[in-house]
Amino acid sequence: MTDSLTTPVPDAFSVSVMVEFVETPGNRWEDGRWHVAGVVAGSLGHDGGTMQDRELHAATKDQQFLHTGLNLRLYKDDAESYYYNLVSDNPSVFVICNQEAGEPLRPFIATLSYGEATSYMETDEIVETVAMPPELYRWAERFVLEHYVPEKRRKRKRNNWKEDAHGPRK
Numbered sequence: 685m686t687d688s689l690t691t692p693v694p695d696a697f698s699v700s701v702m703v704e705f706v707e708t709p710g711n712r713w714e715d716g717r718w719h720v721a722g723v724v725a726g727s728l729g730h731d732g733g734t735m736q737d738r739e740l741h742a743a744t745k746d747q748q749f750l751h752t753g754l755n756l757r758l759y760k761d762d763a764e765s766y767y768y769n770l771v772s773d774n775p776s777v778f779v780i781c782n783q784e785a786g787e788p789l790r791p792f793i794a795t796l797s798y799g800e801a802t803s804y805m806e807t808d809e810i811v812e813t814v815a816m817p818p819e820l821y822r823w824a825e826r827f828v829l830e831h832y833v834p835e836k837r838r839k840r841k842r843n844n845w846k847e848d849a850h851g852p853r854k
Contacts, residue, residue, distance in 0.1 A: 693827045696755045697820060700724045701779055701791040705747040718789045720812035721748070723777045725819035749788050756794045758824065763832035765797040766824050775816040780804045796824055 701723055707716040756777070758766060769775055778801035780793040789810060795801060796816070805811050816824075 693758075693823065693830050695759070695827070696757045697823055698726055699754050699756050699777075699794050699820070700726065700750055700752040701754060701794065703749045703751060703781075703789045703791070705788070718783065720779045720781065720789065720791065720814050722814050723779065723794060723817060723820070724750075725817045747788070751791050754791060754794050756796065756820070758796065758827045760831045762797045762799065763828055764834075765799045767828045767832050767834075769796050769798060769816075770821065770825055770828060775821055776813045777816050777820065778804075779812045779814065781810040781812060783810060796820070 702721045703718055704721045705716050705718050708714060776796075778795050778797070779791045780795070780801070781789040781791045783789050789812070793800075793804070801811050801813075
């Protein structure tokens with residue numbers, strides 16, 4: 685029997701993203717907006733490889749889609765960002781989406797990295813933030829424990845301002 689803590693942590697995890705339409709009553713410019721409702725660990729009924737969209741609910745007002753086939757990847761050089769996400773008050777999954785006019789959001793990347801999410805925000809991509817499922821939290825935690833080594837804090841030495849202004853003291 686192998687111990688789950690001694691086996692290497694995989695660097696990718698399959699996820700599905702739920703997107704839904706939410707009405708905005710009282711807004712005369714729009715009926716509502718699309719948003720990411722959640723992330724589910726795994727892609728049930730999906731063999732991997734390509735994205736698949738499945739309509740879950742299509743009432744006249746409520747619409748939901750499940751996007752399967754996304755792979756959330758972790759990289760060793762981004763372990764510090766994952767660490768800070770995990771120790772935050774609200775550990776999150778950042779879902780990067782694009783959207784055509786009048787169409788639902790189409791997620792194309794899911795990440796746990798603040799840095800990667802911020803990079804996409806700076807390019808005006810749609811970045812939605814949702815709560816991290818427990819399965820992803822445990823997986824990311826193992827990855828961080830295996831790959832993240834915090835830098836040692838070093839105490840700064842103060843400069844002697846008298847010495848700097850008048851040369852070395854004798």
